[in-house]
Amino acid sequence: MGGTAFYKQVDSMQWNTREPLALHEILSGNIPAFLHKFVPVKTSITGSDGKKITAIYYVAPDYLSIGSGEDFARVPLTPMTAQRIADSLHCFLPTRKMVNDIYLQSKVKLEPMPLYAHRDSAIIFWHHHLIIEGQRKGRKGLIAGIKKDVVISGKISRDPKPSRVAIYGWHKMDGKPIQPLYTGHVNWYVDYSHGIRLIYRKIRVDGRWMDYTEVLQHPVYKTLLCDEDNCDFFTY
Template identity: 70%
Template sequence: MVNDIYQQAVVKLEPVPMYAFRDSSVTMWQHHLIIEGQRKLRKGLIAGIKKDVVLSDQVSRYPKPDHEAIYGWHKLDEKPIQPLYVGHINWWVDYSHGIRLVYKTIWVDGKKMDYTQVLSSPTLKRLLCDEQFCDFYRYN
């Protein structure tokens, strides 16, 4: 889904990695100001500004509990800086992680469906998931 969102984004911004004090609120604020400076009041779907916290079957199969999956932070050449990674504990703090909230009800062929129905359907799950198993539906 992250790649599809990037493809459809109206505003695509070049990622700006920062290297010092990655977990500080000052760094998070500085990064926010950099993004706003790049955006220059442009509106619409924005991409390329953060690594997305994503749903992944690797989270439910990871040997340690309470981890999260991150992916993305696409460069302008459409390649993500961050491959899928599940090594962070779910309370990990980093300026580069973002949360993109997605509505739970989606439209499929003119019909409203809960995203969990789509993910549990053998044929429809490929609309949202490109992994072998699509059985991790939410973080607690």
């Protein structure tokens, strides 16, 4: 099933009917070939001893999509569905800092295109995808500035309201994000502007492979991936 056919099928569906179909397609391997190969993003910090600590992590070049390279469509998802997919592929969702680093190192930066009506409908999901493709004009490489990322954040477990989703990003061409880190939506809410960026869960820190949870729990290394006071929320 191509991206066009998928959105025709889910055109009038609500999220709880649409998501199982998207999950089935993605877990069956129905994703475009350009998402098969992740790309490196580099970051570094300076330790208390003045020594530079470097890390490399590997990210999907675009947001999670259904279909082939010739007929694909980006698919916004709830964090619960995104987490199931990430777990199945040994991946995780990014932090706010990682979204910023990915944007800075992206090859294709596009102007955000906000839409205002029927934001949580499949037809607007599809419409927004087509707008992005019109902007992209076939350019290839790590892309950014086209979606708000669903992110992991310490704000989720500390929000007084339960069952939250954290979103961040959608950088403008001046590098400033439209969306600050936000946990105001319930976790089943998803709209056209949300994107799922997968990150391989093994991080190379000073030449040594570490799981992302080890990095985020390390008193020094956590700042390679996280710029929040609390970096202890790992998974939805």
